[in-house]
Amino acid sequence: MRALRSAADRVDGHLLTALALATSAVLVTTFYYPVGTVLIEAVVVDGAVTGSVFAAVLRDPFYFGEIARLFAGESPAAVARALLSPDRRIGIVGFTAYQAALSTIASVALGLPAAYLLARFEFPGRRTVRSLTIVPFVLPSIMVAVGFVATFGQRGTLNAALRAVGLPAIDLMFSLEAVVIAHAFYNAPLVARVTTAAWESVDARAVETARSLGAGPVRAFYDVVAPQVYPAVLTGAALTFVFTFGTFPIVLALGGFELATVEVFVYRLARDLQYAEAAALAILELGISLAVLLAYLRYEADTAVQSRGVEPLPRRSLRPATASVRELLPRVGLAAYAAVAALIFLAPIGSMILASVTGGDGALTLEHYRFLAARQRTAAAFQVRPWPAIRNSLGFAIASTLIALPMGVVVAVLTTRRYRGRKLVDAAAMAPLAVSGIVVGLGLLRGLVFGVEFAGWRIAASGAVAIVVAHAVAGYPFVVRTVAPGLEGLDRSLVESARALGASRVRALRDVELPLVWPGVVAGAAFAFAISIGEFTATVVLATGADAYTMPIAIERFIGRRLGPATAMGVVLLVVTGCSFVVIERLGGESRGL
Template identity: 75%
Template sequence: MRRVRAAVERRALPVLAAAVLALLVVMFYYPVATVFVDAVLVEGRLTLRVFAAILTDPFYLGELARLFAGDSPLAVLRALLSPDRRLGIVGFTAYQAALSTVVSVAVGVPLAYLLARYEFPGRRTVRSLTILPFVLPSIMVAVGFFAAFGADGTLNAALAAVGLGPVDLLPSLEAIVIAHAFYNAPLVARITTASWESVDASAVETARSLGAGPFRAFRDVVWPQVYPAVLMSAALTFVFTFGTFPIVLALGGFELATLEVFIYGLIRDLAYAEGAALALLELAISLTVLYGYLRYEAAHTVEAGGIRPQERRPLRPPSWSLRELLPRVGLAAYAVVALVLFCLPIASMVSASLSGPAGFTLEHYRFLLERQATGASFQVRPWPAVRNSLLFGAAALAVALPMGVVVSVLTTRDYAGRELVDTVAMAPLSVSSIVVGLGLLRGLVFGVELGGVRVAVGGALAIVAAHAVSGYPFVVRIVAPGLASLDRQLVESARALGAPRARALLDIELPLVWPAVVAGAAFAAAISIGEFSATAVLASGTGQYTMPIAIERFIGRRLGPATAMGVVLLVVTSGSFLLIDRFGGDRVGL
């Protein structure tokens, strides 16, 4: 029996790695490939004419299309520099992603500085909550932005109260950029805070003792250690906002459509070849940025051993000198902006769910209860949406968490090609959720022929697969840094005493990074509960709708019930992050 157990433990990790690879092929690579085949296989014939049409169409590539049409690079450059240049859909997508990245970094870095350098009551809770906006369902955030910045929203109500005219922010590029900052600034803060806290206080003190002022010490000692994290978070933000869909569709509409919105429109109109070609172009751009990010991250990972962190200063100034007051005045001004950006949309959604023409009301929640009790079978009812979201979330977690842990182990070992393995494993971050959903629909739900037998899976399993594919990369990004920072001598000692690699992982490594594993589980569950894009494709025409789908159905008819359902979704999603505050705390690092 012991020999069998030992043999199983010796082979456990390779078997698990093979199982993860098989799952990725079935749940991600094969479905995505079925979509991309449509770009080159038209009416049964291999062709690149769809790509050629896109690359030479100014509607998609703007002035760059002239380059593929045969114009000289100099003429294209002059056209790009002219005031009346055309960006095209791809150019506009990159433009809004770049703007969103700049604003997210501008908002996120001061928050990181506040959390890393100052001590105040509730700092740990604030840090735990910094990543919460990133996993809030996009459709719920859209409802919050409508409630806050719409024609009858909170902002215009406040302006009317002081005698100012209304502001029309919806639809607009400004609203899209602000919403993206709501999502991604906390992610920037999360990544940058960890880097700021790893700055060696001894190096700063040495610089000051040699005559460097505070600004020069920051420029020469602190910033060189912080800016790699800022660049890495900016790269991630660009990838996420380049492939954005629900936020742009809700707050910008087709007037400000990005690549993702056009892909969705083409797929909805059954123009699979053109939609697949656009999706492949989007993937190439996003995967290039993601690969650069992973290479940069690997090259700039700093071991934290032996570092003495800088002490946090009290937020309350010890004296009323100008030197003490200036940074705190700046932080106070930032806090006002941050409260408006992060709190106003959510507070407005909650307020709208409790407001009616006559003031305070529970009518919107009563509507949900009545719809549950008397709604027709074809109508969206609240309880099935909540139940489906929780069931899909639990099932997706059961798949995504083991996958993420195994991939974390594989990507924290030194071997040739590790960056390529990391890029392949993280590819779901770069692929449109709509493409994943469509691939699962056409490749698995519709079925495939295997040996003359048609094999198909149910829509529920396809939704779980889509959610697991969306969630497991975040488990990797949380767990892998913890595994990489462990003392390798612990594992080597266990191996020297005869422990197989899998036993060393279970008995030594995972217990030491357990807070990160719990945080990764919370991420996977929250992302599943809030996933919208792939679910919208897979749940169409079925009764397997989730809370985000229910919100989208309600918002098309009445804002009040949509805000009430949004509050329910907020409570359910936020509950998973109590795990981070309870078990993860400051040790959790995405």
């Protein structure tokens, strides 16, 4: 018996190492190898190593504008003069960075007031509103595109309201403004969430000390509160830039090819079988995104704030006790912000729901839902049917969550331990956030789906398996970002006490650490599930068979024919996605991660 217990202890002691190796093997097989096989197309052409494709992309003004002249050998002074000229060209890469910068500014401008409201004021439903701040970030992009068409299109609700009051209609569709507003819809809640968490970590005692030393409210804010809040703002801005730099469905749906970004052209080149040029362009996109992501990870590590023992700033009621200007002014500003936020955040969802129950004559009807029911009964084998799309989305989401959750927890444990190379492990683990979904999907298609020769055996998988893998890779970084802050903030003496009493490393993790960070684990699972439900970019590459399409793919195919059925399918997808976040509210509580 003692020998068996000793053997069990040895196995338990090495279990974490085994889990880390297993996670690494999964990442190498399902992410790094497929991505590598695609990216290597840029430097290996017809079996020979060459830099000609990569150099051609760098020197092409279509992609880099005036900067391409610098790669072509012209002097920096001549390039600088060209950049300052009125008819300068910025190229596809320059435009992608430009729209990402505008989207980041808009997201921060919209997210900061929301963070101020949630962190500094108390009102009924505040906790629910805080939980819902992340819902737009994981809503399916194609569904949001449908909502924006229903709101800002020529026959949308905004123009209907303008015409009702005698104002001229506006046309925002297929414009840069529509793309920026849609990106702000996605990312402003993310900025608000991370900034709110930082604001709630400010110690009220430090502010009181500053006030007692003679600092006024403004001086105390700039000297005590702002230095602890602005790192979170920069974090949200960096993540926003990475996400919007690699944007695909929003630009494709609301901007078209006239406002195409790098990601759109990677997809277009891959679709046209121009793999070498697509790979070279993807490498450049990856380099820019990874540079921003690495800067974010380094900055996050350097500015990590421990909230243990913090006395949060007291929240004020939205109903002022006095009618003074000082009490009323912030609330008037918040009321104006609420009107703008309602137009950007609530109108697209409300317009989509309204369009799903409205006919061409404006009368209420259920004809769009009846169309989906009829399509389920009478559609041909090659046509999209609602129930298989719903079933596939739920099945893929459950399977990918079961893969992403343990992977994310293991990586969170590894990245919160003190050892040399920890930052490198963190950066490598977070790489899926920066890599194009098109590249991941294409790599899995050409490798896992088409088959790989290994030791005389041909290993291949179905498109459904590849979709599950792609969704798990996309979702597990969010598990890491929700679990890691909780592990980082734990009282290490609790773990040390468990170890001193004979618990192995895995036993201490299982019995002490994970129960204490359980809200973050549950939140991470909800993130992985919701991201899988709404994933479109990699799925559109992998869903080649008639039986592997999901709800976002169904919406994309419906929207090309009739907006009504697309909005009805979008409502179904909205209900499924929203239900996953009830888990955060009811079981997970408030997590300090994403």
